[in-house]
Amino acid sequence: MAAAAPPPPPTPTPSPPSTVPADSTPIGHPLFSRVRLAALSDVPHIHKLIHQMAVFERLTHLFSATESSLSAYLFSSTPFQSFTVFILEVSTKPFPENSPHNYNPNYAPVVRIINSDLPVDDPEWEVFKSEDENVVVAGFVLFFPNFSTFLGKPGFYVEDIFVRECYRRKGLGKVLLSAVAKQAVKMDYGRVEWVVLDWNENAIRFYKEMGAQILPEWRICRLTGKSLEVYGDDI
Amino acid sequence: MAAAAPPPPPTPTPSPPSTVPADSTPIGHPLFSRVRLAALSDVPHIHKLIHQMAVFERLTHLFSATESSLSAYLFSSTPFQSFTVFILEVSTKPFPENSPHNYNPNYAPVVRIINSDLPVDDPEWEVFKSEDENVVVAGFVLFFPNFSTFLGKPGFYVEDIFVRECYRRKGLGKVLLSAVAKQAVKMDYGRVEWVVLDWNENAIRFYKEMGAQILPEWRICRLTGKSLEVYGDDI
Numbered sequence: 508m509a510a511a512a513p514p515p516p517p518t519p520t521p522s523p524p525s526t527v528p529a530d531s532t533p534i535g536h537p538l539f540s541r542v543r544l545a546a547l548s549d550v551p552h553i554h555k556l557i558h559q560m561a562v563f564e565r566l567t568h569l570f571s572a573t574e575s576s577l578s579a580y581l582f583s584s585t586p587f588q589s590f591t592v593f594i595l596e597v598s599t600k601p602f603p604e605n606s607p608h609n610y611n612p613n614y615a616p617v618v619r620i621i622n623s624d625l626p627v628d629d630p631e632w633e634v635f636k637s638e639d640e641n642v643v644v645a646g647f648v649l650f651f652p653n654f655s656t657f658l659g660k661p662g663f664y665v666e667d668i669f670v671r672e673c674y675r676r677k678g679l680g681k682v683l684l685s686a687v688a689k690q691a692v693k694m695d696y697g698r699v700e701w702v703v704l705d706w707n708e709n710a711i712r713f714y715k716e717m718g719a720q721i722l723p724e725w726r727i728c729r730l731t732g733k734s735l736e737v738y739g740d741d742i
Numbered sequence: 743m744a745a746a747a748p749p750p751p752p753t754p755t756p757s758p759p760s761t762v763p764a765d766s767t768p769i770g771h772p773l774f775s776r777v778r779l780a781a782l783s784d785v786p787h788i789h790k791l792i793h794q795m796a797v798f799e800r801l802t803h804l805f806s807a808t809e810s811s812l813s814a815y816l817f818s819s820t821p822f823q824s825f826t827v828f829i830l831e832v833s834t835k836p837f838p839e840n841s842p843h844n845y846n847p848n849y850a851p852v853v854r855i856i857n858s859d860l861p862v863d864d865p866e867w868e869v870f871k872s873e874d875e876n877v878v879v880a881g882f883v884l885f886f887p888n889f890s891t892f893l894g895k896p897g898f899y900v901e902d903i904f905v906r907e908c909y910r911r912k913g914l915g916k917v918l919l920s921a922v923a924k925q926a927v928k929m930d931y932g933r934v935e936w937v938v939l940d941w942n943e944n945a946i947r948f949y950k951e952m953g954a955q956i957l958p959e960w961r962i963c964r965l966t967g968k969s970l971e972v973y974g975d976d977i
Contacts, residue, residue, distance in 0.1 A: 572895075580896060589887065590887075651887070653901065654886060658806055659812055666888065685973055692971060692974030697966060699965040700965070720969075725937040726958065727956070730923055731932060731933045734954070739927030
């Protein structure tokens with residue numbers, strides 16, 4: 508397919524006169540964001556993002572994922588039928604119209620324009636740069652189907668959602684979670700669920716603003732490590 | 743395949759002399775239990791069990807599953823790759839060796855003998871009787887794969903585990919959960935997880951005895967109903 512010209516830059520949204528400078532220059536720095544399905548070639552980036560998440564949560568002692576384990580498990584079935592990853596990318600320029608990601612038969616990427624007060628200084632640009640020019644990976648969300656026996660239909664469970672430090676507080680977490688919610692509605696799924704730490708008040712407020720209920724009474728039970736392995740014996 | 747004779751009744755486990763009556767009659771009433779993969783023909787029983795669970799949890803207002811929705815979603819993929827149901831059956835006699843369930847290529851049923859103090863009076867025998875003679879459905883567990891990004895591998899999430907009232911307090915819940923744990927180990931999965939209500943002290947004690955950790959800090963977030971539907975609009 509012939510390379511198409513990039514789309515024109517977005518027209519600034521009209522604002523009340525009092526907030527528009529005399530020369531009508533757009534306020535701030537537009538940041539183009541794109542949510543797309545991950546591909547096998549994204550695994551090195553996904554692995555690094557999961558490691559950053561473990562560092563952020565001070566849980567590196569629990570981190571044992573490898574690129575090969577991620578490659579083996581995350582791409583073995585049709586997207587949305589099992590473990591699925593959306594990649595969040597950003598660019599200071601519009602995304603190229605001829606990007607191969609635009610032709611993924613399973614998912615049309617979602618592009619949003621974020622207005623950033625300051626230009627973002629990304630110290631890891633080289634590590635996270637994408638195949639498309641001027642584009643960098645800023646985060647990811649990993650989710651998979653769950654099932655509500657009462658509803659008698661599936662939902663999505665969001666296992667992880669992560670935005671790199673320099674891209675936080677810009678609404679990009681909402682962009683990622685909204686993309687999962689939108690896909691759930693499209694598939695006539697009944698729920699999107701995830702978990703949050705009870706002391707993380709900022710996150711809880713953010714999730715409530717997105718329309719989520721926080722269920723106070725349920726506790727997670729986990730059987731893992733040696734406590735799980737004993738069940739492998741013929742008991 | 744020719745019908746095989748049922749296996750001989752189990753030899754009672756030797757016990758210390760002080761607890762064995764002079765005539766060596768087995769104490770109590772042996773109850774044979776079997777955990778097997780559900781088949782499409784189990785859907786009417788599964789639907790009734792889920793409804794009983796909703797009644798028990800006083801959540802019938804949330805119950806909207808139908809037999810056709812369960813049929814559509816629960817049997818559309820290879821067992822263990824997506825939503826999977828184990829059926830718990832019991833019998834006062836050994837299970838027939840020629841049961842078609844013994845020849846399921848995806849799962850060999852697990853049979854355990856439970857010693858019941860009293861014979862079980864099952865008021866719903868007719869409603870829940872199985873295809874195999876003298877066998878009745880006593881419960882089920884519904885589970886599906888989840889994914890730990892830190893471990894870099896899947897686990898199982900147990901959505902529901904239910905034993906009918908007249909078969910409770912006999913260790914059958916443990917039989918069901920152990921079967922899921924054993925399957926997780928067999929598949930080299932890293933975790934089995936589920937949730938419990940924080941006031942359900944009996945259940946929490948039981949799960950801890952099975953080796954589970956209870957994670958105190960995590961809360962479930964849920965986006966459902968109208969709060970979810972708005973994400974279907976092009977926002």
